[in-house]
Amino acid sequence: MVLPALALPVPALPAGFLSLFGDAFNFVFSGQEAETGGVTVGGTSQVVELATKQIEVTLLALAVAILLAMPVGLWLGHRQQGEFLAVSAGNAGRAIPELALIALMAAAIGVGLVNLVVALAILGIPPILTNTYVGISQVDRASVEAARGMGMTEIGIVRKVELPLAVPTIMGGVRTAAINIIATATIAPLAGILTLGDFIIARNVYGDAGVLAGAVLVALMALALEGTLAAVQWAMTSKGLKLNRS
Amino acid sequence: MIEAASNGMMRVGAIDQSFFTDRSSGNCIQDNKLFCPGWVADNYDRYVDPTLQHLVLVGSAVAAGFLIAFALAILAHRHRFLQTPFLAGTGILYTIPSISFFFLLLPITGRGSLTAIIALTAFNLQIIFRNITTGLRNVPPDVTEAARGIGLTPSQILRQVELPLAMPEIIAGLRIATVSTVALATLAVFANGGGLGTEIVTGSNITFKTGIIVAGSIAVIMAIVFDGILLLTGKLLAPWKRKQAIS
Structure with a gap:
């Protein structure tokens, strides 16, 4: 067999389709015996523990990425240099x-x-690097020249002129990074850190109910993170830009 | 109780262990150095099937994603009020991590490459949709006005004026979608969908560095090759852009 068989046509829904979602619900709220026997797995306490770990890992990694990438992007964007570096970093x-x-x-x-x-x-x-660079370097040079003419320092220009105008683009990069990080944090159990992905990866421990519960929880968590960051972006965008949009 | 579930690397998938056999004369697997060229020379053939499977996954997902996103973008171009709901809908599909998507589909499509392709397609949609609509929106109004003036119908304007002018944006979207999908398709192994991920995660592969590096490198090279092909296609389809692209 060389190529995977494309399982067409789509099989009919299995009989236990709805009951599987019921099992997943039970798995999250009351837990069940592990497939391997003995211990109880799932239940709110383990769900909260693994979810907390996933959020913790995601936010830590996002913070590190922002701290490393954003200053470089701001500097290169402000000086309008290093376009090749900033853009190819994003592609790579x-x-x-x-x-x-x-x-x-x-x-x-x-x-x-x-x-x-x-x-x-x-x-x-x-x-984050690419979007920060693009956002800052695309700020209208006339605005920057005007700020310079008014006697603003270079740091002042970055903080008060370029950054506010680039918020939508920069936050777009942060949101892409966050989605990618939280998705990959799902396979963190492979690196010895147990996140919600453990429910998905360790099917032989948690069973199908655990796998489905894990998949639903990870999806909800990613959507919640994206929603939160969209709200943060809205709060950070200056009033003038919001008016301009509509 | 969580201890029992740790060490996830050994439990992944019910995969056949005999797959992992050392045919090299050296001690590449025992030593497990960062990279062992001898092992690669003896075992390159084991990467052929996973690579082909990977190509099928990526090709199907990008093709399906393009067709659906294209249809959605044309609809949203004709009826502007559809733009926001389409963007939100594809945004949700983009945000849900693929690995979670695989298992949400599990009760419906089961395990296999179809499940993987559906999840990867769902991921793609927003990237392609967004680029097509941006490309169409950026067509200068003067140009469409002139086209109307010489008597073209709306569908002629779309096919002969707007789509060709939007081509660079459309190709740019396809490039982003394809490169991301090649990387993401390594996860298809969790849905039993094959691909290069099998050579990373299956059985004891997960601790064998040389194998991980080879499989990862094939994925990166595949992404670069696809990107190059699309870049060239874009230049052929939008010859007027060539000068700008060079400068």
């Missing part, structure tokens, strides 16, 4: 296979929180 970043990165990091450097955060931050840096 997209080509990094997340699974290979996490697996190699775990196998070559070791498992653990710090290594995982570094690997995830690597995924977050390219979109």
Whole structure:
């Protein structure tokens, strides 16, 4: 067999379709016996524990990526230099296979929180760097010249003129990075850090109910993060830009 | 109780262990150095099937994503009020992590490459949709006005004026979607969908550095090749852009 069989036509819904969602619901709220026997898995306490870990890892990696990428993007964008570097970083970043990165990091450097955060931050840096550069360098030069003419310092120009105008583009990069990081944090159990992805990956422990529960929880969490960042972007965008949009 | 579930790397998938056999004369697997060229030379053939599977996954997902996104974009171009709901809908599909999407589909499509292709397609839609609508919106109004003036119908304007002028944006969207999908398709292994991820995650592959590097590198090279092909296609389809692209 060379190619995977494309399972067409789509099979009819299995009989237990709805009951599987019921099982997943029970898995989240009351837990069930592990498929491997003995211990109870799932239940709110484990769900909260794993979800907290996933959020923690995601926010840490996002913070590291922002701290490393944004100053470089601001500096290059303000000086209108290094376009090639900033843009190709974004393109190259997209080509990094997340699974290979996490697996190699775990196998070559070791498992653990710090290594995982570094690997995830690597995924977050390219979109933030590229979007910060593009956002800042696309600010109308006339506005920058006017600010300079009024006697603003270069740092003042970046802070008070370029940054506010570039917020939508920069936050677009932050949101892309956040989605990529939280998605990849789902496979963090491969690097020894248990996140909600453990429910998905360790099917032989949690069973189909656990897998489905994990998938639903991860999806909800990613959507919640995206919604929160959209709200942050809205709050950070200056009034003038919002008026301009409508 | 969580201890019992740790060490996730050993449990992934019910995959056949005999897949992982050392045919090299050296001790590449025992030593497990960062990279062992001897092992690669002896085992390159094991990457052929996963690579082909990967190509099928990416090709199907990008093609399906393009067709759907194109139809949505044309609809939204004709009826502007559809733009916001389409953008929001594809945005949700884009945000849901693919690995989670695989298992949300599990009760419906089961395990296999179809599940993987659907999830990867869902991921693609927004990238392509957004670029097509941006490209169409950026066509200067003077140009469409002139086209109307010489008597073209709306669908002629779309096909002969707007779409060709939007081509660079459309190709740019396809490039982003394709490169991201090549990287993301390594996760298809979790849906039992094959691809290069099998050579990273299956059985004891997860701890074998040389194997991970080879599979990851094939994915990166595939992304670069696809990107190059699309870049050239874009230049052929939009010859008037060539001068700008060079400068």
